[in-house]
Amino acid sequence: MIHLPDRTVLRLSGEDARSWFANLVTCDIVHLEPGHGRWGALLTPQGKILFDFLVTEGEDGLYLDTDATLAADFAKRLNFYRLRAKVKVEDLSQAWHVEAALPPATIVPEGALAFPDPRHAELGLRLLVPGPARADDAGIASYHRRRLELGIPEGGKDFRFGEAFPHEVLMDMLAGVDFKKGCFVGQEVVSRMQHRGTARTRIVPVTGSAALPPPGAEIRIGDRPAGTLGSSAGRQGLALLRLDRVEEGLAAGESLTAEGIALAVDKPSWWAGTAATHKATA
Known part of the structure; x- marks a missing residue:
C-alpha cells in the first residue's frame, strides 16, 4: 500500500x-x-x-x-x-x-x-x-x-x-469525459473541441538527455516556445506541448530542449493520437 x-x-x-x-x-x-x-x-x-x-x-x-x-x-x-x-x-x-x-x-x-x-x-x-x-x-x-x-x-x-x-490533459483519451452523457458545466466548449479537432496542445511523455529541470521549465523547439515541463523523475517526465509546433520544428531539423537539455517525445502505446511520434535529438 x-x-x-x-x-x-x-x-x-x-x-x-x-x-x-x-x-x-x-x-x-x-x-x-x-x-x-x-x-x-x-x-x-x-x-x-x-x-x-x-x-x-x-x-x-x-x-x-x-x-x-x-x-x-x-x-x-x-x-x-x-x-x-x-x-x-x-x-x-x-x-x-x-x-x-x-x-x-x-x-x-x-x-x-x-x-x-x-x-x-x-x-x-x-x-x-x-x-x-x-x-x-x-x-x-x-x-x-x-x-x-x-x-x-x-x-x-x-x-x-x-x-x-x-483535451490538453488527455481526459478525452482516458475516459475522463463522456461525450454522450448530456449536459455538464463547460460542455459546449469541450464538445466543440472534440468535434472540430482543435486540441493542439497535449500532455506527452518526454525523456531527457540528462535529468530534467523542475516543473514549469520552458520547453523550446529551436528558438520558439513550445510548452512547459510537468512532473519528472530523473530523465523521465511529462510535458504540456504545442504539438503542431513541435512536429513542424522536428521535421525541419530543430531540437526540442528544456533549459539546454535535449528532449525525446514518445506517445504512449495506449494513446489514440498520431502527433508527437517524432523524437528530438541532441
Whole structure:
C-alpha cells in the first residue's frame, strides 16, 4: 500500500447526490457501480478544469479522491451549485486517506473502498481508507515513476487548475469525459473541441538527455516556445506541448530542449493520437 499524502476524500450523500453531481461533471456518474471508479472534472463555464477527481460509490454516497490542497475549495464550489438539491457535501480529510496499490498487489484494508484506477490498469488499485494514514510515505516515488512511464498526468503537477482544457490533459483519451452523457458545466466548449479537432496542445511523455529541470521549465523547439515541463523523475517526465509546433520544428531539423537539455517525445502505446511520434535529438 502506498499512501498518497497529496490526495484526500470528499463524500456526497443524499437522495439527489448522484443525479445532481452527474449534471455538473465531465464523467458518467449515473452508471457508476460499486467497486468501480471514474476519472472526471468540474470545469469552468469556459471549459477549463477547476478540480479533477476519481470517484467511486460507497454504501452511503459517492466518494471523491481529489487534490488535498484544493479539497476545501472543491467542497465550497460544490455547495455553491447545491441550491435546493438534497445533497450533503463533506470534507473527510481528517477521517479518511488515499492509497494506491500497484500491480500485482491485491490486499485491501478493512473498511476501504477499493477500485481499479480508471485511467490505466497498470496503476493498479485505488483505495479510499478510513482512519489515519501511516506516518511514512514509502513507495510514493514508485507510484509516480509508474505514472510517468505510462504517461498519465495529474492536476497540480502536470497542469495548472483553471488553465487547462480536458483535451490538453488527455481526459478525452482516458475516459475522463463522456461525450454522450448530456449536459455538464463547460460542455459546449469541450464538445466543440472534440468535434472540430482543435486540441493542439497535449500532455506527452518526454525523456531527457540528462535529468530534467523542475516543473514549469520552458520547453523550446529551436528558438520558439513550445510548452512547459510537468512532473519528472530523473530523465523521465511529462510535458504540456504545442504539438503542431513541435512536429513542424522536428521535421525541419530543430531540437526540442528544456533549459539546454535535449528532449525525446514518445506517445504512449495506449494513446489514440498520431502527433508527437517524432523524437528530438541532441
